[in-house]
Amino acid sequence: MPQFDILVHVRNTNGESLAARAAFVLAQRLEAHLYGMHVASLGAVAFSTPETVVFQVHEADHFYDEALARRNWWQGLLEAHTISGEWLVAQGEPVEALCHAARWCDLVVAERPTLNPDAPTGWGTVSRTVFGAGVPVVVVPEAAKIQTLGESVLIAWNHSREAIRAIHGSLPLLRKGAKIVVLDGVQQDALIGARHLPHLDLQKYFSRHGVAAEFRAFNPKNDYGSAILASAHEMQADMIVMGAWGHSRIAELVLGGATRYLFQNSDLPLFVAH
Numbered sequence: 001m002p003q004f005d006i007l008v009h010v011r012n013t014n015g016e017s018l019a020a021r022a023a024f025v026l027a028q029r030l031e032a033h034l035y036g037m038h039v040a041s042l043g044a045v046a047f048s049t050p051e052t053v054v055f056q057v058h059e060a061d062h063f064y065d066e067a068l069a070r071r072n073w074w075q076g077l078l079e080a081h082t083i084s085g086e087w088l089v090a091q092g093e094p095v096e097a098l099c100h101a102a103r104w105c106d107l108v109v110a111e112r113p114t115l116n117p118d119a120p121t122g123w124g125t126v127s128r129t130v131f132g133a134g135v136p137v138v139v140v141p142e143a144a145k146i147q148t149l150g151e152s153v154l155i156a157w158n159h160s161r162e163a164i165r166a167i168h169g170s171l172p173l174l175r176k177g178a179k180i181v182v183l184d185g186v187q188q189d190a191l192i193g194a195r196h197l198p199h200l201d202l203q204k205y206f207s208r209h210g211v212a213a214e215f216r217a218f219n220p221k222n223d224y225g226s227a228i229l230a231s232a233h234e235m236q237a238d239m240i241v242m243g244a245w246g247h248s249r250i251a252e253l254v255l256g257g258a259t260r261y262l263f264q265n266s267d268l269p270l271f272v273a274h
Helices: 018-030 050-068 071-080 094-104 125-132 161-176 202-208 224-234 257-265
Strands: 005-009 033-040 085-091 107-112 137-141 152-157 179-184 214-217 239-243 270-273
Touching (some): 018 161, 033 071, 094 125, 152 224, 224 257
Parallel strands (some): 152 239
């Protein structure tokens, strides 16, 4: 009986998308239950004239019914990969739908298109899902080549809340990894009014949780994002685990420097949490 639940955003229902391929690999590795979710368009009804509203509502219902009818297609893919799962369909705004379904899942998988990267301002579907899902998200860049996921993992560790949330969420994968490298970066200053706060000894934490990892000091003079990606390529990692953070408390409009760089430039899947 699967004890881990994964949600994958299925943008198109024709063929096996890159996000779906990554989700199948993860579900097999973690023996997880996999929800495929398609969000049908609602249309711009709010901006329509009274004469066209009826037509647009009818068209939106048609798209929704078409998506529901793809359940057997998804079930066939699950059976081909020997995975248990379900087909979910929502209608309307993708981020709201994904964040709603993420409430009963442990992980979300979503593909980030290269043609229209949404990371720079944080307004795109993937980056908004990262900030709103409440669970980790595997961001799959369009340039990624999915063969393995979780075999060789680089962890960007800066002692932040976001980083430990990503690490905690990835523990099931890390326990099964063949090579885990931790870039141990400079600790961030606390943003609360307290002194002498205890710090997590990640090496002891991993030892207790059954994760064998190599720790490397990491303090580049500048451009943390490119240094992280270069280290991941050097060790032939198939995934980067990191915290995702931004500067705006209101809407996370501007992603932090390393997060922004990797969202825009990484050709490796990112296991991120906020």
